[in-house]
Amino acid sequence: MARTIKVDLFTDTVCPWCLVGAERLDQAIAALPDDVVVEVENHPFYLDPNTPEEGVVVADMLREKYGRDPRDMWARVEGEARMSGIALDLSRQPRSFPTRKGHTLVRLAKAKGTQHALANAIAWAYFMDHQLINDDEVLAGIAEKHGFGRDEALAAVRDERELAINRRGRGAPKSRRSRRRFPPAASRRRCSSAPSSTRSIRQSSRRLPPDTGGRPAGGVAKPNAGPGDRRSADHSGEVPYFHSSRPERATE
DSSP, X not given: OOEXXXXXXXXXXXXXXXXXXXXXXXXXXXXXXXXXXXXXXXXXXXXXXTOOTTOEEHHHHHHHHHOSOHHHHXXXXXXXXXXXXXXXXXXXXXXXXXXXXXXXXXXXXGGGTOHHHHHHHHHHHHHTSOOOTTOHXXXXXXXXXXXXXXXXXXXXXXXXXXXXXXXXXXEOXXXXXXXXXXXXXXXXXXXXXXXXXXXXXXXXXXXXXXXGTTSOOTTOOOOOOOTTEEEEEOOOSSOOSOOOSOOOOOOO
């Protein structure tokens, strides 16, 4: 009897960690036995929901925001991408664009059964083919290969009612100091004196599979196969290009 796993995947097509994470998710799914069926549903995630229509120069934005050479930040995600078989060079796509139109097409593609493939194709067009993915004609050309008619896709990305459905989405969280209150010293001593077997279980539960390179992969959920099992795949704990807004629940 086939087992079904449901994965809710929150990605943005201009998020490099999402590109890597989606690829690793697909590789993990491909390695599952034939009696395991994985249903992936994509949801909108906005790396920066305030990106202007003309886009922003990523390198300039990173220098202004962090005061660092962007190549240092790019090197980390590019290295992780290579580990997953993606020859990513972030310097070749200089601008970041608003992604509401792309998210709208991805949402509508659910009824066609091509949602995940379309989301991956838009991200690939942006990062690897260096296309302008806020351009209506570019998006329509990509959507044509995933169940849309060209006129149908153009109408969707120009329909303010459709775009309004994806106006709000989950955004990247701001970095902030934790305000969690720690237990008294006596309680901490009791925790540290727990049996070694208990500590070993806790430690092993935090270990990551080897193919993640020792850190979480953006957008990847490690599912536990079982009937009706449901897991949520969200943006990783990695620092992405930049943080811009509080997390917001997607409106779809």
